[in-house]
Amino acid sequence: MRRGNLIFWAILSLMAPGLAVAQTPDCNDRPLCLGRTITEADLAVWSLNVFPDGTGLSDGMGNAEEGRQLFRDKCSACHGEKGVGLKVLLDRGAFPTLVGSTPPLTDTEEWPAKTVGSYWPYPTTFFDYVRRAMPFATAHSLSDNEVYAITAHILVLNDILPAGATLDRDSLMQVTMPNVDGFICDARPDVFAPRCMSNCAVPDDAGVLIGSGESYGKPVPITDCMVLK
Amino acid sequence: MSDDQDKQAKSNIKVTRRCLLTGGVGVATGTAATLVAGLGAEGAAAGPLDRPWATELGDPVGTNPYGHPSSFEKTVIRRPTPTEYSPKGYVPPMNESSWTGTPLQDLRGIITPNGLFYERSHGGYADMDPANHKVVIHGLVDRNLELSMEDLRRFPTVTTFRFLECSGNSDLIWGKATYGGQETSPYLTAQDIHGLLSCAEWTGVRLSDLLREAGADTVRAKWLIVEGADSGALARSLPMARALDDCILAFAQNGEMLRPEQGYPVRLLVPGCEGNLNIKWVQRIEVTDQPLFATFETGLYTDLQKSGKAWISSLVMEAKSIITFPSGGQSLPEKGFYQVRGIAWSGRGRISHVDVSLDGGRNWTQAQLTEPVMSKCLTEFTMPWRWDGSETLIMSRATDETGYTQPFVQQIVEARGKFSEYHNNGIQTWRVESNGEVYNAQG
Structure with a gap:
């Protein structure tokens, strides 16, 4: 594309030198003048990012009932018709579970269910992910309306939206996910043992205290932590 | 002896040599077994000047235009976590979204050879033509920039030695009974447990130079949303402070261009931070005032605590x-x-x-x-x-x-x-x- 432009400018400059020079990008405004500047219109084809405040959400709308059909046709082969995941190979794990909230996130015996409904903090994350990455192996094959419809269907299956709900930009932004307050900043170093060299405590010692992050006192950079705008 | 016969004899000698040195038994065919017996005297038992490699010429120079390790090292390869020693449900259902580990136990020093660098992908790995690849920087910038690989390689370069480790590395030893009550297998190797760790010399351009070229507003903008060009356009939110510190867009690894498994032609390198943040096949960087809360920084790669709350942005890989x-x-x-x-x-x-x-x-x-x-x-x-x-x-x-x-x-x-x-x-x-x-x- 760049080369094409160069040829274009070269031909144009033969025809109308003054015009070509005038329209050649002026690079006095940046350090190295490498690459080419592009317009907002050029960027339209790239706009996949959807943020929790709704920035990047597309026009269009979709209904959960349409979503159910789409999900059955395009997603259920891996995620199962009910969205609870499907195991296809005997000695391997299942595809991700999208629906359900048991065992709860605080369970101490079995793996807690970390699904879209029980775990994901924002509905925009689901829209963003389906639009950029799903269906697995045929990414970018869904229309924006279809992404809205599938999002509605999954939120219905998770009892977050009523049956038959329709989603568009405004109604998606009205959705509050159950686990919206479930995330906190990385608290490491949360465990810290001093550098003991002899007669040290080991984990099997009864009742032994072997340190905590508080005794270390050097938290991770707070600038790492994602917080809502 | 005809050329063909000669070739056949030589290849048999090679097989024999390997069997003798590694102690391999039980698979020799009739012909090979005869040769083993026949060669015993002049092969293994022979003096140092009588061995085939001392008395015959070796392979011609240039036999392997891109060299490879000795055939005696053929077991030193990347491997997936073995299903027979893994807990139920541990190994993902498809190899397009899976991993292989580095054979740490067989390596020396600190540099991982490129062919043994661990693999982790969520949508397979792409091998894309660099002539058609562009990196776009947009958002809170004075000008949206599109850089070809040729443009990118003209920026001043830096070379650094950094490890990469997947945040899920070593999860097999998280604790007894974590996976469905099963004991962790005693047969697991360093590769099986810790193989999602590798280290290389990386060459690329500073992210800070690219941001300066685009005129990024580094006061208002706190985040970069970095996106790959692979199937799934994997995206993560990179803190601006790290971007301006020591991040690079790398195009070379251990002296040669990146391998496709590592994001050829260009990947992000965030030193010291979890592998998933080091986006491969980088195609787009949006400069923003808010993080994306992408799937791979919310639904996955977050650390659920006993309280039921989960750590977000747990980027650093600790000592x-x-x-x-x-x-x-x-x-x-x-x-x-x-x-x-x-x-x-x-x-x-x-x-x-x-x-x-x-x-x-x-x-x-x-x-x-x-x-x-x-x-x-x-x-x-x-x-x-x-x-x-x-x-x-x-x-x-x-x-x-x-x-x-x-x-x-x-x-x-x-x-x-x-x-x-x-x-x-x-x-x-x-x-x-x-x-x-x-x-x-x-x-």
Whole structure:
């Protein structure tokens, strides 16, 4: 594309030198003048990012009932018709579970269910992910309306939206996910043992205290932590 | 002897040689078996000047235009976690969204050969034509920039040595019963447990130079949304402070262009931070005032705590070390002298000390660090050891330049709960049995 432009400018400059020079990008405004500047219109084809405040959400709308059909046709082969995941190979794990909230996130015996409904903090994350990455192996094959419809269907299956709900930009932004307050900043170093060299405590010692992050006192950079705008 | 016969004879000799040296038995065909018997005298039992490689010419120079290791090293390869030693449901259903580990136990020094660098992809790996690849920078910038690979390579370059580690590395030893009540297998090797760790020399351009070229508003903008061009357009939110510090867009690894598995033609490198953040096949960088809260920083790669809350933005890989010799799957032929060796690393900077315990963590001895010791890079350590033939629990413990010391796995599990899963930098114990066999002793 760049080369094409160069040829274009070269031909144009033969025809109308003054015009070509005038329209050649002026690079006095940046350090190295490498690459080419592009317009907002050029960027339209790239706009996949959807943020929790709704920035990047597309026009269009979709209904959960349409979503159910789409999900059955395009997603259920891996995620199962009910969205609870499907195991296809005997000695391997299942595809991700999208629906359900048991065992709860605080369970101490079995793996807690970390699904879209029980775990994901924002509905925009689901829209963003389906639009950029799903269906697995045929990414970018869904229309924006279809992404809205599938999002509605999954939120219905998770009892977050009523049956038959329709989603568009405004109604998606009205959705509050159950686990919206479930995330906190990385608290490491949360465990810290001093550098003991002899007669040290080991984990099997009864009742032994072997340190905590508080005794270390050097938290991770707070600038790492994602917080809502 | 015709040319063909000659070739056949030579290839048989090669097979024979390998069998003799590695002690391989039981698969020889009639012809090969005869040759083994016939060659016994002039091969293995022969004097050093009578061996085939001493009396015949070797392969011509240029036989392998892109060289490869000796055929005797063919077991040193990347491997997926073996399903037979994994807990139920541990191995993903499809290889397009899966991983293979680096054979750490078979490597020396700190640099991972490119063909052995660990793989982790969520949509397979692409091999894309660099002539058609562009990197776009947009958002809170004075000008939206589109850079061809040719443009990108004209920026001033930097070269740095950095490790990369998947945040899920070592999750197999998170704790007994974490996976459906199953015991962790004693047969797991360093590669099986810790293989999602590699280290390389990276060459690329500073992200800060690219941001300056685009005129990024680094006061208002706190985040970069970096996106790959692979199937799934994997995206993550990169803190601006890290971007301006030591991040690069790398196009070369250990002197050659990136391998497709590592994001050819260009990947992000965020030194010291979890592998998933180091976006491969980078195609777009949006400069923003808010993070994306993408799937791979919310639904996945977040650390669920006992409280039911989960850590978000757990980017740093904390100080860690493992002994690679003696380690799981290896065996010591007899008692006597051995050099204990291993690797240590920290996402917060340089390794300052590594200690080794031979008694289950009760007493420790400081190991020797091999120069160079570099920030956010693997460091090799060694310790002389005379094995007396008794059962030994052997482990290593790293301390980094911030003063942080690697804890026991059990401490981490106690603090975070059984299902936190990611960022396990706990101490790995191996058990050397009295017969010399070495097993994983970390459950």
